[in-house]
Amino acid sequence: VFSGTMTTLAPFVPLAFWNSLIGHFMFFLPITLIITLLASLVVAYIMNPVFAVDFMKPHIEGEHDHPRFDKKTNRTLLILGGLTAFSYLMFFTGKWTMGMGNFLVLCIALYLLNHFVLLNVIDKFQNNVWPRFQNWYAKWLERAVKRPVTILLGTFGLFVLAIVLMSVLGKTPVFFPSGDPNFAYVYVTMPIGTDQAATNEITKKIEQRVAKAVEPDKDVVTSIISNVTKGVTDPTDEDQGDYENKGKVTVAFVEFGKRDGKDTKQILTKIRNSVQGFPGVKIAVAQENAGPPVQKDISIELIGDNLDSLVKTGNRLKSYLAKQNIAGIENLVADVQNDKPEIVFDVNRERANREGLNTAQISQSLGIAVFGAKAGDFRNTKEDDYQIKVRALQNQRGNIDELRNMKITYRDMGSGGMIRQVPISAFTDVRYTSTYSNIKRKQQRRVLTLGSSVVKPYNPNEVNANILRAINNFKKSDDIIIRQGGGQEDQLEAVTFLGGALATSFGLILIILMIQFNSIGKTLIIISEIFFSIIGVLLGVSIFGMTMAIVMTGVGIIALAGVVVRNGILLVEFTDMLIEQGMNVHDAVVEAGHTRMTPVLLTATAAILGLIPLAVGFNIDFVGMFTNFEPHIHFGGDNVAFWGPLAWTMIFGLGFATVITLILVPCMYLIRVNLKNRLFGKKETKIANHKLETAEA
Incomplete structure (x- = not known):
């Protein structure tokens, strides 16, 4: 249990040290899983034994063949019925919703279904169907272990086939997956120096075109909002300043489940086509970035x-x-x-010096007139501080002639400290030019x-x-x-880190397995499952025509490493135990596969079934289902677009890795023993005979 949990946990350790914007975005995934897996050890070593003593009982053959209302069943139904009646009573008094009562009714129905139908069906499955399946698997395993090298070479051939299919059928990977837009942004950029009022006029016209474009789909649009000057830059841009020459139109869509199948990507295309044809205006249309902030x-x-x-x-x-x-x-x-317009005041230093002024005083006076200077602070009754700034009137600072005629008041120390006022035009010349933005x-x-x-x-x-x-x-x-x-640089950084994280995961798993088995051969058998499980990922992605998301698929492969190794540990450990009890290697690998098939398949099936809702984007409103009988079931949405690639990676890899575990691991174990016997035959024979004698004694 401990080794299996540690190998599952190990791949997430390097992911917790991903030091980038993407790493900070993904940080909570590895941390949550690490904490959860550590907590599972407490459950396995402390809570499960206690529950087993208190609640588990020996299985009696045929106890579920004739279900009836016995004392235990009646007591359970009485408790559930009482809770249901109390819930409905609280509903009629107005303190609770109907949902709790409806939920308890469902619990009663499920309990009766389990007691009278499912337990009997499960018994028949466990006693009839499952043993047949185990025997069928054992026959195929017998055939496989007779040709272990052929099975191993066939797996390598399958890996080559997966690579070929991926190169032929596979689509070009993307950095991060993106789903249907929840927001559409129209970024408007006028020439630098454009007045805010002019920018506002153009933005209004663009907003009208956008509104006309989305009119046929207005049932999925919640709002259309325009901004000018403030909040007009791309949220992923480093520069978040205010620009009078920029505007933005934002279109907000209803949530995915209320769109009745309408594709907002098509609406985004309509918006993009509708805002063309404004001379001198740069227009960009984009959707929101659902993942981490990337370039x-x-x-x-x-x-x-x-x-x-x-x-x-x-x-x-x-x-x-x-x-x-x-x-x-x-x-x-x-x-x-x-092409940024610029007004330059060229200072004639000789004339300024004659007036007793320097360039610092002149630039300071112009700066105060245009941008203002702090004159004091104002504090209201709420103890909020407001700065008081003083600057020239709008009609003065917006008129170049007014600025040129503005008088500088100063103390002329050359004439005995006399207060003087001199217009700026007396020692400056104005020049209009362009500079860099x-x-x-x-x-x-x-x-x-x-x-x-x-x-x-x-x-x-x-x-x-x-x-x-x-x-x-x-x-x-x-x-x-x-x-x-930009995005290519971020992508290269992510691929480099994920490659290093996968190598680190290999190293950590290798150390854990070496401590567990004290054998290089057994460790390589188990860890090779990681390599071969990638075959399932490549086959699944290429055959089903999916687009591989570099980050999410990479994280999925790293997470997959620990899960597939855990199943390998179960088989190898049980095979070792059978050999130590005196069973020959051939019979031991077959018996280990036959016996351990159940926990291996249970582990894989449980993980796959848990991932399927995330992979297909299954959404259900439990509160609405029990309260108003409206479950609002739908498939897709933001979650499936983002987490779908990770879920499908683990489903494909885990499904194929289960076959690898049940077929290839026994074959590789047999190859290892045969190879050791050829290299160290006499020594191994003596050790085996000694173990056999010890077991018989």
Whole structure:
């Protein structure tokens, strides 16, 4: 029990040390499972023995053949009936809902069904059907252990076939799965320097088009909200500032179960098509990010030292990629632009010095006029502090002539400390120019990023692969580096970590098995199940045409490692026990498979049945079912989109690993013993004879 639990727990230990945004998002999964598995040891070693003593009783042959209302049954029904009557009484007094009473009625019905029908059916199954199945399996196992090498080579051949099928039928993997949108976002970007009122007018027109586009599907839309200046950037963007030239339209959909089968991805496409045709306006349409905060699907980084050269190369690359007609790119946008309007006050230092002023005083005066300066604090009765800022009136700070004629009040120390007022125009000249919107750096080098989302249903990895091929043929100067970052960078980091986590899991399981069996051969037999269980994952994903999600599938394979090893421990441990009791190896592996088939299948079946609702997205409202008789049963939703790949990975892998455990493990055990006998025949024979004599004595 302890070794099996530790091998199940071990793969989740490295996942708890995933130090990234994705790791922080997934952190609660390994921690929850580790705590749960440790708690299961307490249940197994303390609580189960106590319950077994108090509640378990010997099985009596034929005790369920003629069920009747005996004393125990009547007592149970009386207790359940009393609780049901009390629940309905509390409902009529208005203190409880009807749900508890209905639930107890269901409990009574299930108890009667179990007592009069199921117990008898289960007895017949255990005494008739299951032994036949065990004998059928034992016959096939007898045939398999006669050709153990053939079975092992056939498994390797199946692994090659799985890889071939995956390469032929498999779809391109995605980083994180995404389901039907719950929100649609329309990001509006006007030219830099656009007034907030102008941005608002365009955003209103876009909102009207969006409302018209979703009109046929208004029954699944809850709201359409517009923002200007505030809250207008992508939530995954590092920059969350306020921009007067930006707006956002948000469309919220009803929850999945109330959409009556309508696909919100199609509505998203309608919205995208409806907002085209605004000259000079950059528009991007996206859905919410259901997973961890990751960067954009497409992120092309240009790294160099000369910002002018970066901007020019970025514009050329953007035009070059547009000519390549790469499908799936929504709208490539550079995060650095050189068209930001700027007003420059050129200070004539000679004239300023004659007036007794320096550039610091002039810039400070302009800054106070435009942005304001703290004059004090205001505290209300709730003890909330508010800063009091003083700045020029709107008509002054929004008019360049007013700013030029603004007088600077200062004390001229050159004329004996006399207070003077001099207009800024006396020693400055105004110049209108353009500058960069911002400057970003990575590892102390300037970087410009071309970013875009990928339009559904295109695969981000396929689109990025096409972009990479195009970039390789793009001509650039030697001082500029072009690389793919963003989602591709996050994906590479995740794959690297998951590979290391899988290797660490192997190491931890290896240590536990070596301590348990003190044998390299037995350890390799059990741990090879992890390798062969991947066959089931590859076959399932390729045959059923599923898209592999890198993170969730990777986590599923790591979690699968501990589960399949546990079943292998059961077989190998029981085989060792039979051999120690004097049984020959051939009979021992067959008997171990025949005897341990039940717990192995029970473990696998229980895990698979528990994962199926998560895999298919089975949803049921138990409260509604018992209270209003409305279970609201439906399949799909956000959970299946996100957790489905993990669940299917474990279902496919565990299902195939069960066959591996019951067929291949006995064969590999026999191969190991035969190989040892050939290499160390005399020594092994003496040890075996000594054990046999000890057992007979």
